[in-house]
Amino acid sequence: MNCVVPYSIIHLMLNMTEEQRLEKNNRIREKGKETREKRKSQLCRVYRVKIDFSHLNEAQKEHLKMLFVEAKWLYNDALTFMKDHDISEYDTKVVTVQGLDKDHKPITHDLQYISSQMRQSVISGIKSSLKSLSSLKKNDRKVGGLRYKSDYMSINLQQHQVTYRLYDEKHVGLQGFSKPLKIRGANQFWNITGIELANAKLLSLPDGYYLAITTYQSKGGEKKKYKPEIGIDMGIKTTITTSDGRKFKVLIGESERLKKCQRSIARREKGSSNRYRARKFMRRSYQKLGNKKRDAANKIAHELLEHEIVYMQDENLKGWHEGLFGKIVQHSVLGLVKTKLMNCERVIILPKYVPTTKYCPNCGTLKKDIKLSDRVYKCECGYKEDRDIHAARNMILLSKRATCGTQGSNAFGEERLR
Ligand SMILES: [Zn+2]
Incomplete structure (x- = not known):
């Protein structure tokens, strides 16, 4: 539907007086300031x-699909434009854009679906990417330029x-x-x-x-009731162990189907539609694996954070990757859980040198020769405990002792270790 706007109105719209323009900008600025001030006291959450x-009906399915296709066309067209123009001169109201078809021949695309604000967001996306690239460059980092996209995702x-x-x-x-x-x-x-x-x-x-x-x-006003403090030991192999004896499984297996799929992609001819389909399938499987991992990590972290204080040790996850256990750690959610915990202020992290596995809480000696294969901690004084539970309990004990200052500067018993 076309509607005719009288020329006088267009004239008015375009010719805001300088005073009006400044006033409008001022209004926007004030509003933004107000919002930013308000946001400081609020909790930001992203929900999916x-x-x-x-x-959806067929038309809606097509519409959704084409939004991303047109966003890609617009993005790529803008990149071409940038070769000899400034991006701020790019006209976001364009109706046709230039592109290449699958044989790399020039082709003209009509933009029918993408809305004006979506167009602007594509262009402002490019602008902010340029900005972060140039700030990286200023910090002497090696950066490339923006690349043409084959998929637009967001x-x-x-x-x-x-x-x-x-x-x-x-x-x-x-x-x-x-x-x-x-x-x-x-x-x-x-x-x-x-x-x-x-x-x-x-x-x-x-x-x-x-x-x-x-x-x-x-931010929630009411106080939550927490369970008592807890220590956690992150085992290299498969589990997180808590001081009250619970064990959480942290390994998520790659499905057999996914492995098969990886092999099948390698067999398909490059550029074939079979390979494209196989790759699409693999991406979906990987996303499902990721979802599973995130879900498991969320559940574990949630359960641990039910406790008022969580004690843990800063284990070297990266080191594990390189060592013997690389294959296992790769599909473990330990890293995800750790990140979640470290973001919480009720979590206390003990330094690496604290001898949580070696220390005997009964007699206070440090057992020196503990191998990874020893699953039970045994002390000469008669004390005996599952190795991981023992370590988890020691985290609470040694951390408390450190904050009470009973051992002075060598709060964690570093001296006795040597
Ligand atoms: Zn002992």
């Missing part, structure tokens, strides 16, 4: 909801209520779509009182389309 692909939706809108727990509207799309997973945050939605990212992942929504909520 999935677009229910099976409930479109920024700058404003809630404009580029996207959450109608209710089950429906989202996207700019350019005439009808709302069905979503799953909004129940994660829908019932939180006072939650504010900020920008979102439309993602095209191997297993479907997602919306990652940035939200702000007030």
Whole structure:
């Protein structure tokens, strides 16, 4: 539908007086300042909801697919433009862009689906990439330029209520779509009182389309009741052991199907559609593996952080990779759990030299010859305990002793170790 805007109005729109323009900019600046001030006291969380692909009609499926294709075209066109122009001169309202077809012949693409704000977000994405590249360069880091993309995976939706809108727990509207799309997973945050939605990212992942929504909520006022303190020992082999004797499995196996798939890709001819399909399948399998790992890590970290204070030791995960256990550690979620724990202020990390495995809590001697294969700690005084539980308990004990200062500067018994 075309509507004719009288020339006088266009004239007015374009010719804001200098005074009006400054006032408008000022208003925007003030508003931004206000928001930033408010955000300081809020908790930022990103929630991911999935677009229910099976409930879309053919036109909507095509629309979603083409959004990412057109974003890619626009991105690549802008990169070409940058070869002899400044990116800020790029016109985001273009209707056709130049590209290459699969035989590398020039071709013209029509842009029909991508909305104006989405176009701007593609271009501002390029601008911010350039900015970070140049700041890297200033720090004497070796950087390349931006490369043409063969897949565009993430479109920024700058404003809630404009580029996207959450109608209710089950429906989202996207700019350019005439009808709302069905979503799953909004129940994660829908019932939180006072939650504010900020920008979102439309993602095209191997297993479907997602919306990652940035939200702000007030920091919880009520005090949570915690369980008593806990020590944890991260075993090299398979587990996390707690001082109260629980063991968590941290290994996630690569599925047999995935291994088969890797082999099948190697066999397919380069550039063939079979290889493309196999690669697509593999990406989906890898994402599923990643999901499994994240889920396992979240559950473990959540359970450990139910305790008021968590004591752990700064184990050298990287060193394990290089050593004997590389293959195992690669598919362990230990690293993920560790990162989650270290981000929490209720976690106390003991330095590496604290002899948590060697120290006997009964008589205070340090046992020197403990091999990795010794699964039980035995002391001459008669004390006997599972090696990992023993270490986990010592973390609480030695850490407390250090903070009480009973051993002075050698709080962790470093001297006695030698
Ligand atoms: Zn002893």
